[in-house]
Amino acid sequence: MYPAVPDEYQKPVGQPSAPPYDDPPATGIPVIPPPSNYAYADNSGAPPQPPHPYIPSGSAPGNWSTGLCDCCSDCSTCCMTCCCPCITFGQVAEIVDRGSTSCVISGLLYGLLCHFTGCACVYASFYRTKMRQQYNLPETPCADFLVHCCCECCALSQEYRHLKSQGFELSLGWSGNMEKQNRGLTMSPIVPHGMSR
Structure with missing residues (x-):
């Protein structure tokens, strides 16, 4: 009633069938991940991250560029912060968050929060802590929470x-600063000299 199955397709009972073809031989360089206890250069146990696209310049890491009470060095910022601290905070937060939240x-x-809770x-203070970690800044003159509670504008x-x-x-x-940096890194095109007579 049914056609006979050829011998090559019949498999003996209890024996695994061999694959119809062999896998091709592997070529290239094998990549072996490092063991979990591998120590990287920074001893963190995590692979090094690529450098951030915005290369900071100015003061060396580890030091604040100005003191907490050096408001006279930038009077316009001090006046803006005293009159409307939400603007200063929004601008700082956007840069610290690297554009993930907007200034507005x-x-x-x-x-x-200031209007309804006063806190x-x-x-x-969370953003001050985050900024300190990004720039390796000391927690001076006291804890971030106390600095903001006692001298918010400063x-x-x-x-x-x-x-x-x-x-x-x-x-x-953030995006404006990235565009500014990219414009500074791109070279101006070389214009060939025109035809001379």
Whole structure:
């Protein structure tokens, strides 16, 4: 009733069938991941990350560019921070977050927290901590939370001045600073001389 199955397709019972063809031989250089206990140069146990595209310039890592009470060195920032700290905070937060939150959203959230709870300094102190970690800055003159609770305007002004000393133009925001940096890195095209008679 059914056609007979050829012998080559029949397999004996209890024996695994061999694959119809062999895998091709492997070529190239084998890549073996490092063991989990491998120590990298920074002893963190994690592979090194590529450098950040924005190369900071200005003060050396490990030091604030200005002191907490050096508000006279940048009077315009100090006045803006005293009158409307949400603007200064929003600009600082956008740079520290590397553009993941906008100046408007951060400033608005800061303003709402300040208006309804009076505890916007707690929110701002998280950004001071994050900024210190990015630039390897010391926690001076005291803990970040206390700096913002006691001297909110001075702390925001200091953070603004430090980012400014690192080459950021805070009014441009993160994307504006990246465009500015990319324009500075691109070379102008070489224009060939015209035909001379």
